[in-house]
Amino acid sequence: MRLGVLFSGGKDSHFACWKAMQNEEVACLITVVSKNPESYMFHTPNIRLAALQAEAAGLPLVEVETAGEKEEELRDLERALLAARERYGIEGVVTGAILSVYQAARVQRVCRELGLWCFNPLWLADQEAYMEELIGAGFRVVIAGVFSAPFDESWLGREIDRRTLDELRAIARNYQVTLTGEGGELETFVVDAPFFAQRIAIEEASKVYRNHNGVLRIERAGLVAK
Amino acid sequence: MILLVDLCCRDGSLSRDEFVAPVERLLGRLGVMSVTRHYTAVGAPEIESADAVILCGTALMDTGYLERPELFRWLLSFERPVLGISSGMMALAAAFGSGTEPCREIGMADVRVLAPDPLFAGQEEFSAYTVHDCAVQVPGEFVALAASDRCVQAIRHRSLPLYGVLFHPEVRNEWVIERFCGLAGRQSP
Numbered sequence: 055m056r057l058g059v060l061f062s063g064g065k066d067s068h069f070a071c072w073k074a075m076q077n078e079e080v081a082c083l084i085t086v087v088s089k090n091p092e093s094y095m096f097h098t099p100n101i102r103l104a105a106l107q108a109e110a111a112g113l114p115l116v117e118v119e120t121a122g123e124k125e126e127e128l129r130d131l132e133r134a135l136l137a138a139r140e141r142y143g144i145e146g147v148v149t150g151a152i153l154s155v156y157q158a159a160r161v162q163r164v165c166r167e168l169g170l171w172c173f174n175p176l177w178l179a180d181q182e183a184y185m186e187e188l189i190g191a192g193f194r195v196v197i198a199g200v201f202s203a204p205f206d207e208s209w210l211g212r213e214i215d216r217r218t219l220d221e222l223r224a225i226a227r228n229y230q231v232t233l234t235g236e237g238g239e240l241e242t243f244v245v246d247a248p249f250f251a252q253r254i255a256i257e258e259a260s261k262v263y264r265n266h267n268g269v270l271r272i273e274r275a276g277l278v279a280k
Numbered sequence: 281m282i283l284l285v286d287l288c289c290r291d292g293s294l295s296r297d298e299f300v301a302p303v304e305r306l307l308g309r310l311g312v313m314s315v316t317r318h319y320t321a322v323g324a325p326e327i328e329s330a331d332a333v334i335l336c337g338t339a340l341m342d343t344g345y346l347e348r349p350e351l352f353r354w355l356l357s358f359e360r361p362v363l364g365i366s367s368g369m370m371a372l373a374a375a376f377g378s379g380t381e382p383c384r385e386i387g388m389a390d391v392r393v394l395a396p397d398p399l400f401a402g403q404e405e406f407s408a409y410t411v412h413d414c415a416v417q418v419p420g421e422f423v424a425l426a427a428s429d430r431c432v433q434a435i436r437h438r439s440l441p442l443y444g445v446l447f448h449p450e451v452r453n454e455w456v457i458e459r460f461c462g463l464a465g466r467q468s469p
Binding site for chain 1: 295302387388409450452
């Protein structure tokens with residue numbers, strides 16, 4: 055089955071893509087770029103770099119912009135899925151949803167209306183096992199946003215390796231924080247994945263941080279040989 | 281031992297992670313032994329050694345299992361506890377000769393308990409995650425146990441511990457599966 059992966063640039067959509075590749079054919083990546091920083095569905099820092107990640111993966115990217123207003127976003131998602139079907143003949147959609155019933159149900163509804171299959175291979179994943187598998191499989195993931203105590207500015211730009219994962223475990227035990235950042239505590243950016251032909255080098259980035267809320271703005275990045 | 285039946289379009293499909301693996305992990309956390317088989321590969325040894333059966337759900341677009349009703353006939357003589365989840369409820373009802381009717385619900389729905397039963401004891405109403413295009417027509421041998429404002433959400437055989445739920449209890453209502461395992465435990469030798 056030819057599939058399109060709803061793609062944010064973060065670890066969950068990359069991991070879902072990798073899972074899908076083991077079973078089916080991933081024909082394209084699909085990104086909905088929200089202009090609204092409060093968007094429930096699609097806002098994420100560095101979304102514009104999805105094109106670079108798609109290039110690293112050797113996959114075409116379908117990119118659709120949305121003003122990011124609640125109901126309009128769904129029409130924009132529908133527009134993106136229709137474009138992916140028209141250009142790449144997708145029969146189904148893959149998402150990186152783990153726990154969010156809100157997000158999962160909305161994508162399920164749009165897919166059903168369009169007659170597309172919907173796959174959520176990370177649904178209700180065991181967070182510990184998922185993070186271990188992510189690192190073990192060779193994904194290289196950088197923290198690109200923090201939105202919760204106790205994360206300070208030093209977390210921005212850190213790679214989630216085994217040492218960082220140990221620290222995240224300790225934080226998850228002591229604070230209302232999920233290990234995967236599924237509760238919106240963390241945003242991530244993937245610089246390398248097992249299906250990337252080249253990896254991403256962040257050449258220039260700046261940090262914007264205040265009161266446990268911050269983002270790593272990647273100003274310049276390029277592809278380098280693995 | 282609980283036999284988990286995978287109703288997805290094929291063995292090892294991408295939907296397995298979404299509809300079967302969460303139930304496997306939940307049983308593991310509950311300390312309940314289980315074995316999983318795809319619905320096309322359920323054989324006499326698994327059926328004989330199972331104390332209970334859970335028929336897992338599958339993707340909205342996936343209706344392949346409904347085209348093979350003969351592969352679910354063994355449920356008619358199983359007589360030990362069965363829990364059909366969403367598509368699994370449809371497979372269970374189909375084994376008893378019942379059809380479906382259109383009823384699309386996607387997202388959270390309020391479920392009201394209609395009749396007393398150990399599975400829902402102490403619950404009058406709860407919120408449940410639904411992903412389905414159709415509801416079952418309640419087979420003659422079954423009673424409706426719970427409903428949303430759109431359709432029947434849970435059924436039970438009149439004399440056997442055979443249950444079907446249209447919602448997905450593995451999402452936010454794990455207690456339903458935990459209780460089912462308790463019922464199954466009490467009935468095993």
